[in-house]
């Protein structure tokens with residue numbers, strides 16, 4: 001396993017380090033104000049106050065010299081950390097040879113497609129081909145089109161709480177209203193089923209006595225005539241739901257979805273954009289269930305510092321796809337390809353064992369939150385696997401009424417002032433999601449989590465006011 005000393009070299013050892021009296025400092029404030037001028041208001045980056053000038057490992061440096069521990073890994077993108085030396089070297093070497101392949105056959109695309117096939121979950125492993133794009137949303141669009149072409153059907157089952165991106169097809173699958181309004185109508189033919197969000201079960205049941213009723217409901221819907229779901233091309237699921245609340249469902253849920261798809265002839269599409277790439281203790285979060293999807297959508301951690309996404313599809317579906325029908329001019333970028341190859345090499349390296357290490361450290365973090373929950377009035381369920389950790393914050397543990405957005409905002413702001421970045425998620429925006437880079441040192445992780453726990457404890461009265 002990689003040593004803590006080696007990991008410390010990848011980040012800023014002294015972080016968190018706040019050098020300005022006020023956070024954000026003057027330069028960050030000026031840049032945040034400038035961001036409002038010529039950039040679209042639909043980008044979240046224009047609303048934030050945290051400014052990034054430089055990144056290293058698990059650290060973010062702003063233009064005033066403040067250094068933050070990023071417990072969100074740039075929204076789960078920087079799995080190997082920002083500016084990993086192997087990534088910098090791969091870019092340097094490749095940039096001298098070729099950067100853009102413009103639809104021509106190229107060595108780096110061939111190599112990356114082969115590497116992806118080799119790291120897929122069993123059943124797809126060595127038996128899959130890949131389409132390349134540049135964002136998770138684009139890959140979701142592609143999976144939708146592929147499912148239609150492969151099955152000759154048109155409907156899609158997605159899940160309540162799902163986030164699959166913001167393009168028109170993907171948005172029809174996504175359920176967060178703040179992304180949907182005012183862009184109706186969406187792609188037709190999509191219906192949403194309950195996800196196995198046991199903490200807030202749609203039927204008020206408990207696992208395991210519920211016998212995973214949500215999974216059975218999907219099976220019933222897909223295999224019973226006249227339920228309104230007679231033409232389902234695919235079921236698309238986040239095997240561990242990210243934006244909806246960092247939820248790790250019982251593995252039986254995914255097994256039921258696979259069985260329902262097999263019985264009805266629908267495809268199963270796993271959206272691993274956020275949970276994939278080693279974050280949950282396996283390379284892909286669906287591996288915990290042993291379920292093999294027909295297609296696996298990936299992005300974020302695979303490309304890391306470069307914009308890259310893709311859909312990896314079981315070989316048996318190849319002949320149904322019309323040649324040259326899903327074209328993206330700027331995809332298959334050679335720099336992005338070599339960075340992804342470096343990232344996958346690092347993540348899958350058994351000697352470094354970053355994934356195994358994140359399982360042990362993730363357990364430790366969950367234990368700290370579970371311990372804190374005993375005395376905290378707001379910390380309730382703590383869940384997840386590896387570095388995919390969700391913590392429910394509530395006003396009332398008996399009713400599970402969530403804390404409000406302003407409470408979450410207060411916690412985020414106070415953490416930023418102390419040099420720690422974290423993000424929220426969940427149906428009510430009241431769940432903390434911890435998704436640190438896999439290369440974070442134990443010391444930095446514990447410092448960051450310690451600050452977050454202190455802030456929650458010290459702010460409890462105001463959060464509940």
Ligand SMILES: Cc1ncc(COP(=O)(O)O)c(C=O)c1O
Pocket residue numbers: 134135136137138140163164165166238242243271272273274275299300
């Ligand atoms: C599960 C999931 N799918 C799709 C997307 C969309 O990816 P992108 O923002 O790269 O378009 C995201 C983004 O967070 C995601 O978490």
